[in-house]
Amino acid sequence: MITDEEIARLRALMEWEATRTAPPEGFPKLPDMPAARYTSPEYFELEREHIFRKSWLFAGHLDEIPEPGCYMRWHNAGDPIVIVHGMDGMVRAFYNTCRHRGAPVVTEDRGKSSRLMCGYHNWTYKTDGTLVGVPERQDFPPDFDMSCRGLIPVRCELLGNVIFVNFDEDAMSLKDWFGPLWDEWEEFAFDRIRLAARHSFDLECNWKVAMEANMEVYHVPFIHPETVAPLVDSRRNLNTMYPNGHARMLAPPPEQTDREHVRAIDSPPEWLQIESVGEIGRTCTQSYTLFPNWVSPLSNYFVPPLVFWPTSLTTTRLELVTMALDWGDGPAPDLWTVPDETKPDGRDMSPIILEDTQFGEAIQQSMQSAAFKSVPLSYQEARIYSFHQACDRMIGIGNVPEDLRVEQVIGDEWTWPNDPRVRQMENDAVKAREAAE
Structure with a gap:
């Protein structure tokens, strides 16, 4: 359970993010990523051989x-x-x-x-x-x-x-792989949540293209204007990088939102709440990237991972999973899909997922163009850059051809439990008080 001190610090940092006019002091300039990381058969084989053979x-x-x-x-x-x-x-x-x-x-x-x-x-x-x-x-x-x-x-x-599996006999334990997330996730009752729904859909794009749409809020006002945007204050978004390639996005609701509980997705009131979830999980939208291919918002109602499986260089199988506490005699909750008799298994992706996946095939085709040379990322997209750093480390940096590597510029000083933004926030507060005096 997050302490009151930690809750106060997170809320202060979210407010500080809304006031900054540039990336935090000392945050590294993110070099362009090589475009071929999304189109190279060679890099794709390295991913399959190392990332998906050595990760939990x-x-x-x-x-x-x-x-x-x-x-x-x-x-x-x-x-x-x-x-x-x-x-x-x-x-x-x-x-x-x-x-x-x-x-x-x-x-x-x-x-x-x-x-x-x-x-x-x-x-x-x-x-x-x-x-x-x-x-x-x-x-x-x-x-x-x-x-x-x-x-x-x-x-x-x-x-x-x-249940998690790992093909590497010498891999660290699952608990060590999770690192600090093991304790952070304790409040979400993984020992009591049930499987409510699990459906798969095939996408016509590289697995990273599909997954990265869920790893930043830069796109929220443009892709989700009627769904996510009214519930997530992207200006106050706070990203945290963890060891082993994991990350968290945390954002409060917009100030004009007056609902008691606000999450990225509305939850029917008849769902049984996970009573052990604390204040942040009840009042903010938080989404975790669990390296290499799990992205999930976590709240006091559900644990609904989106899991991205590469099936080829340009195709992905997306698993949409909903886990929740017991729902009694009512229908099992299914957060990410809706009934559709025209689909093979009678389900289709929900509107929010369709919004995130609608451009995948077109993006992949566009990436094949000679015009796609490199990928510049902003501070808001730092989770994506950090993820790519973790990919190269899992593969082994020496195994990645030089023209396909990303530079390891986000260092341990920006990885949990370290956070230079705290000191900068405190210094800014001191300057503001001195100016007011």
């Missing part, structure tokens, strides 16, 4: 595998895996690949069984991955060791009820 990735919710023996297939990051609620109560992930001749161990998106059996030759595994059954065992060599032929695990850890 959202995989699902315990509600999708609620009981021991339940399993689900997952393949959003390339290699197909199976996530299993073990008979011992543990949640694990494995490559969905039989150790015999590579056939999938499960072929349904979801199921329930006390054993996982490959349909090709009936090799059978326990839910902890142990190989326990090989037909015609006598035809294998006498020294054939079943104990070393279990399913190959994939790192799998939980934040409350939310």
Whole structure:
């Protein structure tokens, strides 16, 4: 829970942001980013090999595998895996690949069984991955060791009820990956929120093009004049960069807004509130970027991540997820989609999401033009630049061709818990008092 002192500091900083006439003193000039980061097949392969193979990735919710023996297939990051609620109560992930001749161990998106059996030759595994059954065992060599032929695990850890996976055996723990967000997010009851909705949509643009539309408020007055703009004071927006590439956007409602609770999206009053959420979550719009591909506003009503999965250099699968407390006998809340019988699964993206995605395909096509040479970013877009710095660090700066790199100009002095804006705000307040005297 954020302390009263921290709340006061955040509110003061939001007000200070509205008064500045230039970027904060000492904030680095952001060099143009190479345009080819959005169009280069070489850079895209580096992203897939390093970023999506070494980061902790959202995989699902315990509600999708609620009981021991339940399993689900997952393949959003390339290699197909199976996530299993073990008979011992543990949640694990494995490559969905039989150790015999590579056939999938499960072929349904979801199921329930006390054993996982490959349909090709009936090799059978326990839910902890142990190989326990090989037909015609006598035809294998006498020294054939079943104990070393279990399913190959994939790192799998939980934040409350939310499941994350990581293909890197040497990766830091999920808690260390979250860093300070682990404690900051405690108030949002990840151990109690349920999965209310999860839908996917295909976009015709690079995954970063789609994701970055949700990483700055510069566009809000122009793209969301009737939806987000009346609820978010973009002049008072406060960005915070965290370790490991994460970031937060925080903004109060415009001063003329008189509703008791204001968030980026209206919430039906019948939704059960998350009572542990504090003042900032109840009264401001805050959106977190969880590196590499999760963006989510968080409030006292919902945890609704938008998750961006690259499917090719120029295509993206967008997952729209709503998690909330129990909604009783009523319909499950679905923040990001609306009914539409003309769509394949009977849902379409909500107006706000459509506003953010409407230009994606045109932007991608325009980026292929010879006129697209570099990307200049403003202070308001610093979250995007910081994100690209984190991408290169995850890839390994030496692995990125020099003409595709971004300069690492936003340093630790601008990364939580450091914030030079606090000192500048205090100095400005002293000068204002002295001038008044």
